[in-house]
Amino acid sequence: MSTDLALQIGEHALLARAEFGKLIDALRGQGYAVIGPTLQGGAIVYSEISGESELPVGWTDEQEAGTYRLKRREDEALFGYVAGAQSWRPFLFQPRRTLWRAKGSAADFAIDPDVRETPRFAFLGMRACELKAVSIQDRVFMDGIHPDADYSARRDAAFFIAVNCARAGATCFCVSMDAGPRAEAGYDLALTEIIGEGRHDFLLEVGSPRGAVIASLLSLRAAGDGDAAEAEAIVERTAQSMGRVLQTEGLKSLLQENLEHPQWDDVAERCLSCGNCTFACPTCFCHTDEDVTDLDGQAAERHQRWDSCFSLDFSYIRGGSVRPGIASRYRQWMTHKLANWIDQFGESGCVGCGRCITWCPAGIDITAEAAAIRASIEKD
Amino acid sequence: MAKSKPKLAVWKFASCDGCQLSILDLEDELLALTGEVEIAQFLEATRAVSEGPYDLSLVEGSITTAHDAERIKMVRQQSKMLVTIGACATSGGIQALRNFRDINDFVAAVYARPDYIDTLATSTPIAEHVAVDFELRGCPVNKHQLLEVVTAFLFGRKPMVAGHSVCMECKMRGNVCVTVAHGTPCLGPVTQAGCGAICPAYDRGCYGCYGPQDTPAMPAMSKVLEAHEMKGRDIQRILRTFNAHAAPFREESQRHDAADDQG
Numbered sequence: 001m002s003t004d005l006a007l008q009i010g011e012h013a014l015l016a017r018a019e020f021g022k023l024i025d026a027l028r029g030q031g032y033a034v035i036g037p038t039l040q041g042g043a044i045v046y047s048e049i050s051g052e053s054e055l056p057v058g059w060t061d062e063q064e065a066g067t068y069r070l071k072r073r074e075d076e077a078l079f080g081y082v083a084g085a086q087s088w089r090p091f092l093f094q095p096r097r098t099l100w101r102a103k104g105s106a107a108d109f110a111i112d113p114d115v116r117e118t119p120r121f122a123f124l125g126m127r128a129c130e131l132k133a134v135s136i137q138d139r140v141f142m143d144g145i146h147p148d149a150d151y152s153a154r155r156d157a158a159f160f161i162a163v164n165c166a167r168a169g170a171t172c173f174c175v176s177m178d179a180g181p182r183a184e185a186g187y188d189l190a191l192t193e194i195i196g197e198g199r200h201d202f203l204l205e206v207g208s209p210r211g212a213v214i215a216s217l218l219s220l221r222a223a224g225d226g227d228a229a230e231a232e233a234i235v236e237r238t239a240q241s242m243g244r245v246l247q248t249e250g251l252k253s254l255l256q257e258n259l260e261h262p263q264w265d266d267v268a269e270r271c272l273s274c275g276n277c278t279f280a281c282p283t284c285f286c287h288t289d290e291d292v293t294d295l296d297g298q299a300a301e302r303h304q305r306w307d308s309c310f311s312l313d314f315s316y317i318r319g320g321s322v323r324p325g326i327a328s329r330y331r332q333w334m335t336h337k338l339a340n341w342i343d344q345f346g347e348s349g350c351v352g353c354g355r356c357i358t359w360c361p362a363g364i365d366i367t368a369e370a371a372a373i374r375a376s377i378e379k380d
Numbered sequence: 381m382a383k384s385k386p387k388l389a390v391w392k393f394a395s396c397d398g399c400q401l402s403i404l405d406l407e408d409e410l411l412a413l414t415g416e417v418e419i420a421q422f423l424e425a426t427r428a429v430s431e432g433p434y435d436l437s438l439v440e441g442s443i444t445t446a447h448d449a450e451r452i453k454m455v456r457q458q459s460k461m462l463v464t465i466g467a468c469a470t471s472g473g474i475q476a477l478r479n480f481r482d483i484n485d486f487v488a489a490v491y492a493r494p495d496y497i498d499t500l501a502t503s504t505p506i507a508e509h510v511a512v513d514f515e516l517r518g519c520p521v522n523k524h525q526l527l528e529v530v531t532a533f534l535f536g537r538k539p540m541v542a543g544h545s546v547c548m549e550c551k552m553r554g555n556v557c558v559t560v561a562h563g564t565p566c567l568g569p570v571t572q573a574g575c576g577a578i579c580p581a582y583d584r585g586c587y588g589c590y591g592p593q594d595t596p597a598m599p600a601m602s603k604v605l606e607a608h609e610m611k612g613r614d615i616q617r618i619l620r621t622f623n624a625h626a627a628p629f630r631e632e633s634q635r636h637d638a639a640d641d642q643g
Contacts, residue, residue, distance in 0.1 A: 041555065041556035041561065042556060042561040042562050043556040043561045045554070045556065066604075066607075067560060067563070068560050069561070085557075085561070086551070086554065090554065095551075095553075095554075269599070269600060270600050270603070271597060272545075272547075272569035272570065272597045272600050272601060272604070273569075273593075273595055273597055274545040274547035274548070274568065274569035274570075275544060275545055275547055275548045275551075276547045276551060276557065276569075279547070279548060280551065290540045292528065292531075292540060293531060294412070294531070295409070295413060295415070295416045295527075295530070295531050295534065296412065296415065296416060297534070306548070306551075306552055308544070310544075311542070311543070311544035311548070312544070312594035312595055313542065313543060313544065313594070324595070326595060326597060359557055359560050360560075361547075361557065361560060361566070361569055361604050362569075362600055362603070362604050363607075
C-alpha cells in the first residue's frame with residue numbers, strides 16, 4: 001500500500017475501508033470539528049463525531065412523502081443512506097443566535113457585537129444536492145453589499161467532504177434540478193463508496209489545496225482506470241433511478257402566470273402551514289430579528305432566528321398579515337423556490353433533495369403540485 | 381429618590397395554580413422582578429395585600445361559578461392591563477370538558493351531596509367575560525415567556541411571543557419529526573410554539589398544551605392523524621385536553637362526534 005501519492009486537484013486515488021478512520025483523525029488533527037452522519041432519533045442526523053464507529057454502518061433509509069424509516073442494509077456501507085433528516089444548514093446558518101448586546105448607562109449605551117470564535121467544521125458526507133444548496137445560500141448570505149459576517153466566517157472556515165450518491169431515494173429529484181447525484185464542484189474532497197466482491201474502497205478525489213493537504217495525510221493507493229469507471233457507473237445508476245421528476249422546462253413562467261390557479265386552494269386543504277418544509281429545506285434562508293430587554297431596561301439583546309413564510313407573523317405589516325390564508329402562503333413558498341428565486345438570484349432555489357416531500361407530515365409533494373398545475377394548463 | 385413602582389397583582393380563578401408557580405419558579409429573576417414592580421397581590425406567595433388599582437394583573441384560571449363571573453369584573457375594573465396566563469384562563473382549561481356534557485351528570489357522579497354544589501354549566505376563558513390585553517398560552521405557561529410579557533409591559537411594547545407552530549421550534553431544536561420518522565401522531569403542526577417542543581424531544585407526540593397556533597389547519601390535521609391510525613374517537617380525545625374549549629380544537633373535536641357515538 002502506497003502512502004507517497006501526492007495528489008493534485010482533480011486527481012484521485014483509492015482509500016481502503018480499513019483506512020477510513022484516518023480521514024476523520026486527520027481532519028481532527030488539523031483542528032476541524034468533524035460533522036458526519038449519525039443515527040439519532042430514528043433517522044440519519046448530521047452531528048459531531050470523534051471516530052468512524054459513530055457512522056451509520058450498514059444502515060439505509062426509506063423515504064416517501066410524509067414518511068421516513070431506517071432499515072438495515074445487507075452490506076456494511078458507511079454512506080448507504082440518502083439525504084439526512086436535516087441538511088448542513090444549521091451549522092452555517094444557525095437556527096438562533098445573538099447579533100449584539102447593548103449595555104446602558106445614565107447617559108449613553110455601549111454595543112457589544114457578540115463576536116465569537118468561528119467554529120471550524122469539516123462536513124463529512126455532503127451530497128451533491130447539499131453542496132449545491134450551500135452554493136445557493138452563499139449567494140444569499142455572502143453576495144451583495146451586506147454579507148452576513150457569521151455565515152461568511154463559518155462558510156470560509158468549513159471543509160467539505162462530498163460523497164457521491166450510490167442510491168437515490170424515492171423523494172429524490174436532483175437530476176431534474178441539475179444538482180446531482182455527482183458532486184461536480186465546491187468540495188475539498190469527494191468520495192465514491194465502492195462495495196463489491198471482496199472489496200470495500202472509496203475513490204477519493206481532491207478538489208482544493210486544503211483537500212490535497214488532508215489527502216497527503218492518508219494511506220492511499222493508486223486507482224486504476226477500472227476503479228474510476230466503477231465509481232462512474234455507480235453514480236450513473238443513481239442518476240437513472242431518481243424517485244421523483246420535476247419538469248423544469250417553462251416552470252418559472254408556468255407558476256408566475258398561474259397565481260390564481262385552483263390547485264393552490266387544493267393544496268391549502270392538505271397543508272398544515274406548520275413550516276416543516278421550510279425548516280427542512282437546505283436553501284430556505286428567511287429569518288427574523290427579535291429585540292429583548294432585561295427587566296430594568298439596562299441591557300438589551302438582538303436575536304436572530306429562523307422564520308418561515310408559513311407563519312402568519314412573517315407577512316405581518318401594519319394592520320395585519322398580507323398572507324392570511326394558507327393557499328397564499330404555500331403559493332408564496334413554491335413560487336419563490338421554483339420561479340421568483342430565478343429572478344432574484346439567477347437560479348432555482350430547489351436542489352431536488354426531497355426533504356420538503358419526506359418531512360411534510362401531510363406528505364405534500366412539490367413535484368406533484370407543479371405537475372398538477374402543468375397538466376391542467378396543457379389540457380386546456 | 382425612589383421611583384414609584386408599578387403594582388402587579390396575580391389572581392386565581394378555576395385552576396391548579398401551576399401557572400402561578402411558574403412565577404415563583406423564576407427563582408433567579410424574582411429579586412430583579414421585585415426591584416421593578418411592587419407585588420401588590422399574590423396570595424400564592426404572600427398574605428400581604430395592598431389595595432388597587434393595579435398596573436398589571438396576571439389572571440390564572442377559568443370562570444366556572446357565578447361568583448367568579450362577578451369577581452373577574454372587579455379585577456378588570458381595578459387593572460390598567462390584564463394579561464391571562466395559562467390554558468385555563470385563555471381557553472377554559474381541562475375543566476372545560478364539562479362544556480360538552482350535562483354538568484348535572486358530572487356533579488351527580490362525583491359528589492355525595494350534589495345539592496352542595498353551585499356551579500356554572502360551562503368553564504370559559506377570561507376573554508369571554510372581560511376585555512383582555514394579552515393572552516399567554518401554555519399548560520403551564522413557560523416562565524421565560526412570562527418574564528418577557530412582564531418586561532414588555534414595563535416598557536410598553538408588544539411581547540415577543542410567537543404564534544407559529546410547535547414544528548418550527550421542534551426543527552430549530554434539531555429534533556427528528558416523530559410523525560414522519562416514527563409514525564407517532566402529534567399535534568405539533570396545529571399547536572402554538574412556546575414550550576420548546578419538549579414532548580417530541582423525548583419521542584412523544586405533542587399534546588397541544590399551548591392551544592391552537594395562529595392559523596391551525598384542523599381538518600388537514602385530522603387527516604394526518606387518521607393516516608397514523610388514530611380513529612375519530614381518539615382524535616376527539618386528543619383535541620379535548622387542556623385547550624378543549626379553544627374554538628379550532630373544539631369545532632374539530634365536534635366534527636368527530638359521530639365517531640364518538642359509535643365508540
